[in-house]
Amino acid sequence: MSILTVKQLTKQFGGLTANSNINMDVQKGSITAVIGPNGAGKTTLFNMVTGVYQPTSGDILLNGESIVGLKPHQVAQKGISRTFQNIRLFGAMTVLENVMVGMHTHLRSGLFHTMFSTPLMRKEEKEAKQEAYRLLQYVGLESLYNEEAKNLPYGAQRKLEIARALATKPKVLLLDEPAAGMNPKETAELTKLIYHMREQLQLTIILIEHDMKLVMEISEHIIVLDHGEKIAEGTPDDIRNNEKVIEAYLGKGATTAS
């Protein structure tokens, strides 16, 4: 059953076509990778799915319902969350607070309760703190909960972004280069974490990644973009042997030379 469907999606910035006629079908509970050389339009695709950019044409369906035209916070409320290629944590807030911001929409107490600090609100804030702490334990950052996010080491910041994304209780999680800048040990931990999230939280995961070892190991389905167009898709084995893909990465001649 497909949870996220992208139909004929096109995005133009003035004369530049960043994405052109992209079709994509993501199965519920699957791990899908989007790969392609730099500038292929991978992050643009993520930005359209999360509502940051409005597509020039085409449609995006989440569980059969169109999410085109929704604001980013509405898309997040529908159940799509993400991390960023360039880490975008709230640097001056603590690790725990970063996660609690992600829970914003799930805390029921509205402005009224907040203004008058009702017992309902206080109970909820307390539960939110516990829930946030639990999420930090999940990604292994609980000991750093009171640090300011900007002081965390790089690998920990990446993990914190994942914890914050999980706090919005997503159905689909988009990871934009989650392993970038990680050492092999951290990458191995990340791989394990991605599997865990899929199994334990019933998540569907889509990731952009340049680490081909990770991509080939983890994903069930791979989509390859080049110059804004989808040039191939299939299982890791299909992609490994696809001539178009090799050509996109290595240039013409690489295939004939071998």
Added chain:
Amino acid sequence: MIEHVLQTLPQVVIDGLALGAVYAIVALGYTMVYGILELINFAHGEIFMTGAFVGTALFLSFSAFGWLSSMPMLLSLLLVLVATSIVTGLLGMGIERVAYRPLRSAPKLITLITAIGISFLLQDFVRFITELKKGNYILTGPSLFTGQVSISASSIWSGFHDASVKSSFFIVLVTAVVMMVTLDFFVNKTKWGMAMRAVAQDRETAALMSVNVNKVIALTFFIGSALGGATGVLFAIQYGTIDPYIGFILGLKAFTAAVLGGIGNIRGAMFGGIVLGLLEMFAAANLPIISNGILGAEYKDVFAFSILIMVLIFKPEGLFGKVSIEKV
């Protein structure tokens, strides 16, 4: 000379605290909006002025209906404060919706000019209404909390002179402290406060983490303007007579206080306000003596703004601001 400074110190501290509390809360409005939109909302001083007029109008109608004498004084004060906060809060929200939101992606300078335009509009609107109703745009409210209390500072140390305090001083100080403590709690401990800080740091990411950015910005304007309006009421009680132009210079000074504490920093604004109030009162009391009569007490504003210039030269990020280091 030192003797005189010491003698007047108790009175200076008391007057300075009252004025400083007013600066501090108005400064909060500047700093909150700046923190979240990087906009210097020059209309904020006029929100404060509108609050003073709305409050005085309410007090006047209370006394016309004879409620002032039939109700406990503190109750009517509370009612007026709450009603005025709601009116000015909604006004601030409305200004954001009509004048700033459509310009959010425009260059900063354009919004700044819009803010100045809004402040002229408010001045003239309030002046128009007041003249229509009263025939004169200078308004004097009913005298409230006028009881004098004498603080015998001389019994603490004989070098001090006694200070006299209007009982409204305590009202101003207590209300101001309550408002500041509540705001601090709200911003640091509640989910809306947290959302506010998140939006201030990175609007786009906050939206992607399910925070409704427009709602948070509207809320920021509501709170800042409600506090500003309530402070207007306190100002009217403490100083009695108001006109539609009080918001301008007071707004500038509150802005100075916000810069002094590090603009965008809430606790910094509170501190900056108190410091500025104390410095200004100190200058008013002592400038003629210190300068051998060359500079009169009216040079206190020059004194206040010289401080601003000094801070900008030697510590441009403000006393509590963090230096932003760009990583390369």
